[in-house]
Amino acid sequence: MRSVRVVWSGFVMNLKMLGTSSFFLLTSVVQPVIFATVAFYMFRSGGRSGTLLYAALGAGMMGVWSTTLFGSGGMIQWQRWQGTLELGVGAPPPMALVYLPFSLANAFTGMYALAATLVWGRVVFGVPLHFAHPLLFVLALVATVVSLGLMGLVLASTFILYRYANAMSNLLEYPVWVASGLVFSTSLLPGWTRPISWCLPPYWGVLAIRHAALGGETWRPLGMVAVLGLAAAAISIVTFRVFEHQARARATLSLT
Amino acid sequence: MRRWWSVFLVGGVIAYRGLFNWIRPAMYVPTMLGSPIFQLIFFTKLGQYAHAQPREFYVVGNSVQVCSMASVYGMTMAVANERWFGTLGPLLATPANRAAVFLGRGVPVLANGLFVSAFTFGAGALLLGFRPALASLPALALIVLVTVASCTCFGMLLGSIGLRAKDFFFVANLAYFLMLLFCGVNIPLDVLPGWMSFVGRCLPLTHGIAAARGVAAGRSLSAVSGLVWTELGIGAAYACAAYLLFRVLERESRRSAVLDSY
Secondary structure: OHHHHHHHHHHHHHHHHHHOOHHHHHHHHHHHHHHHHHHHHHHHHOOOHHHHHHHHHHHHHHHHHHHHHHHHHHHHHHHHHHOOHHHHHHOOOOHHHHHHHHHHHHHHHHHHHHHHHHHHHHHHHOOOOOOOOHHHHHHHHHHHHHHHHHHHHHHHHHOOOOOOHHHHHHHHHHHHHHHOOOOOOHHHOOHHHHHHHHOOHHHHHHHHHHHHHHOOOOHHHHHHHHHHHHHHHHHHHHHHHHHHHHHHHHOOOOOO | OHHHHHHHHHHHHHHHHHHOOOOOHHHHHHHHHHHHHHHHHHHHHHHHHHOOOOHHHHHHHHHHHOHHHHHHHHHHHHHHHHHHOOOHHHHHHOOOOHHHHHHHOHHHHHHHHHHHHHHHHHHHHHHHOOOOOHHHHHHHHHHHHHHHHHHHHHHHHHHHHOOOOOOHHHHHHHHHHHHHHHOOOOOOHHHOOHHHHHHHHOOOOHHHHHHHHHHHOOOOOHHHHHHHHHHHHHHHHHHHHHHHHHHHHHHHHHHOOOOOOO
16 A cells, blocks of 8 residues: 555656656657657658558657656656655665656656647648547557556666766667657568567557557557566566665765 | 967867767767667658658768757757856856857867768668768768758857757757758658748758758759858858847846846
């Protein structure tokens, strides 16, 4: 019960903090809309007009990933700058539990991105929003967002030891968009990248969302989203414990 | 005159080293070199999937556009970070020539933009098989130089806004992403609605990218000279506007005593 309260209060508090951040407004609404517009025009100029919903979903997922990534990267770094990282580490609950709601809130904010690109596509480009399986679509979206939040937690734990977390965030944005095939098929990529794609929750998440929206087998990718999310949760519990201990032992926790 | 050049060159380099947040290798390599490579791959593959344009279109467009990462962010930091770090007051209290202080900051940014762009062209050649004719390389280099200069002038304008704006990074980020949309980087201007292509033609990059594509496709420099001169003219216009804005905001900030306040 206490854990649920920690998660809920952390989630609500971080949502409020994100709601006042213009940077998150940019990554979760403005940037996805711009990328969606670029993708729409590229698909249109290539005569792939039937894939506009495909582009809207992909661009929205790009926003979910960006928000998770920058949120997770920034989570530790901002706490360092604000001098609150030690307080979080010193609190009685495990560090992973303290930061889990922050990561979930980051990913949840990313859902704005999907909403923004779908509304933008509908209003500006006339994209028909007819979902093949509306209930499965909602389920796939929620599962993907939670799974991405848990993946963000793993990233955040590594940033405890790495001082330039924002540099890694800048670097990792495009590669995951590419490897997850968010707006194009991964079959265009070299064969050796396939296992990398399979390990990424956004890859299965966008498949589940796309199949729920456009038609196709949804349960298998949804299952993979759940499995990878649980794996990320397990990994983050270990990495938080190990990296937190190392940072405390080396006295580098609050070094910026 | 010697003092002017000293403030322009030495001051510019020192300011860049002190104010450009991403200068350390741990920041510079992932942000300024890693990210452009993946941007290039992303848009080239997206274009391939959409059957939109040939690969060279995206390689040239994105390799030129990534210079704006150095120009827009670099110049914004080089000017607006004075306020963030609390050094704007002491700087403006000096009798140094303002044009030398302001324009000198553009030189290292320009060099960095050129390097990032050249690096991305190299990555395009290595990873995506981009092979322009060897004879076209000097002309391509000249066009990229002009485009980076023009982008740096645009960055100066954004940096000047940062002298007063509360969240100057939001402005820089927004400008960077909008340039991807409006400047014909990944979408030909004739595909965009009229008002968007008009906005694109008023921004830096657009004419430079068009000229670079022409030269990479085998046209001579003289055949695209109109585009190059237009790009240069746009850059000069932004430089004038930026300097004017810098002086106006400096005067206004001193008058209202809000130099370092947020």
